[in-house]
Amino acid sequence: MTDSHSDDQSPADRFARAREAQAVALLEDYVEMIGDLIEEFGEARVADIAERMGVAQPTATKAIGRLKREGLATSRPYRGVFLTDKGADLADRVRGRHRTVVEFLVAVGVPHSVAELDAEGIEHHVSDETLAVFERFLRGRG
Amino acid sequence: MTDSHSDDQSPADRFARAREAQAVALLEDYVEMIGDLIEEFGEARVADIAERMGVAQPTATKAIGRLKREGLATSRPYRGVFLTDKGADLADRVRGRHRTVVEFLVAVGVPHSVAELDAEGIEHHVSDETLAVFERFLRGRG
DNA sequence: CAATTAAAATAGCCATGGCTATGCATTTCA
DNA sequence: TGAAATGCATAGCCATGGCTATTTTAATTG
Numbered sequence: 001m002t003d004s005h006s007d008d009q010s011p012a013d014r015f016a017r018a019r020e021a022q023a024v025a026l027l028e029d030y031v032e033m034i035g036d037l038i039e040e041f042g043e044a045r046v047a048d049i050a051e052r053m054g055v056a057q058p059t060a061t062k063a064i065g066r067l068k069r070e071g072l073a074t075s076r077p078y079r080g081v082f083l084t085d086k087g088a089d090l091a092d093r094v095r096g097r098h099r100t101v102v103e104f105l106v107a108v109g110v111p112h113s114v115a116e117l118d119a120e121g122i123e124h125h126v127s128d129e130t131l132a133v134f135e136r137f138l139r140g141r142g
Numbered sequence: 143m144t145d146s147h148s149d150d151q152s153p154a155d156r157f158a159r160a161r162e163a164q165a166v167a168l169l170e171d172y173v174e175m176i177g178d179l180i181e182e183f184g185e186a187r188v189a190d191i192a193e194r195m196g197v198a199q200p201t202a203t204k205a206i207g208r209l210k211r212e213g214l215a216t217s218r219p220y221r222g223v224f225l226t227d228k229g230a231d232l233a234d235r236v237r238g239r240h241r242t243v244v245e246f247l248v249a250v251g252v253p254h255s256v257a258e259l260d261a262e263g264i265e266h267h268v269s270d271e272t273l274a275v276f277e278r279f280l281r282g283r284g
Numbered sequence: 285c286a287a288t289t290a291a292a293a294t295a296g297c298c299a300t301g302g303c304t305a306t307g308c309a310t311t312t313c314a
Numbered sequence: 315t316g317a318a319a320t321g322c323a324t325a326g327c328c329a330t331g332g333c334t335a336t337t338t339t340a341a342t343t344g
Contacts, residue, residue, distance in 0.1 A: 008255060009255065009258070009259060010194075010196075011175070011194045011195070011196070012193065012194060012195060012196025013196065014258060014259055014262045015171065015195055015196050015197075015262060016196045017259060017262065017263075018262040018263040019301090019302090021263050022164065022263070023330085026330090026331080029157065033153070045291080045292095046291075046292060046293090047290095047291065047292080051154065052152075052153045052154060053153070053154060053157055054152070054153070054154025054155065054157050054158045055331085055332070055333090056332075056333060056334080057291085057292075057293095058292090058293075058294080058295095058332095058333080058334085059331065059332060059333075061292070061293065061294090062330090062331075062332090063330095063331080066330085066331095077291080077292055077293075077339075077340075078290095078291065078292075078339080078340055078341070105272065105275075108250075108275055108276075108279055109275045109278065109279070110271065110272050110275050111271070113150060113151065114269055114271050114272060115272070116151070116156065117151060117156055117159060117269065118267055118268055118269050118272050120156045120157060120159065120160040120267070121159075121160040121163050121164070121264075121266065121267025122263075122264050122267045122268065124263065125260055125262070125263025125264045125267070126260055126264065127256055127259065127260050129252065129253070129256050130247065130252050130256060130257070130260050133247075133250055133251045133252050134250075136251065137250055137251070161331090161332090165300085168300090168301080187321080187322095188321075188322060188323095189320095189321065189322080197301085197302070197303090198302075198303060198304080199321085199322075199323095200302095200303080200304085200322090200323075200324080200325095201301065201302060201303075203322070203323065203324090204300090204301075204302090205300095205301080208300085208301095219309080219310080219321080219322060219323080220309080220310055220311075220320095220321065220322075
């Protein structure tokens, strides 16, 4: 057999994959942020989510609607937004990935504030395989 | 003065930046691809662009319309799509960045085919500053 | 407990980026 | 050179992800 990583993809396949990653990126960001807010304040209100995401309140409401459709969150008006088990799992994974990407960038010499900025976009396109490489790199230098 | 990289950004700012990066990502991909096709075949036809991008032909036509609006490309029906100077410059920068990201990922241990996949999304979110770090890293182990 | 305030939802707009189906124009070639 | 085939454009649909303006509903408080 050939090397398991040598299976080349057409450009079209690669673009399709990047489009797909982009489609889930926003939901991941919301889920992570809701997790953060709950951790910090014990609750995640729509207005706070909107403010942190840098969008208008109805935009956040719409996004939360999508989260609910995807089974990632629930909400009760005037009581905040909550993550389902599935949503909480996703939030954990996203947060871990975010942290790894930032730490990795810092480890190779990117200033921390720049690493935070870049990671916001990068993290959604890093495969599990690449993430594992980043982690190995970080462990390898203690 | 304080360190030039310590100016912290709010989450909202970071997300806004990532959204902006995403907005230009698609145009960058098209411009790069058109440059590739012209280099390979001497011309970039709408149908070929669509096929390589993995989208339907009218989707490519629409995107090319945006490129024209942005002053990045011109086209003559049945004669193909051409890059303006501005478009060619952008294509060069995008191609260079793509190459650097792939090479960097490979250098830290990511299998090449995975690096290609991940780079497709990552490249649009790598700042000039981070790119410079990647290049330094590559030179440092030349 | 009613009035006010604040929070969220709704309505309705826009651009982007997909799609299919269809129409038109150009090239090609019999 | 005219018919067929090809290439591209157009029309029109859908979902997403923004926005503002407005309405509804809940919480707070005089």
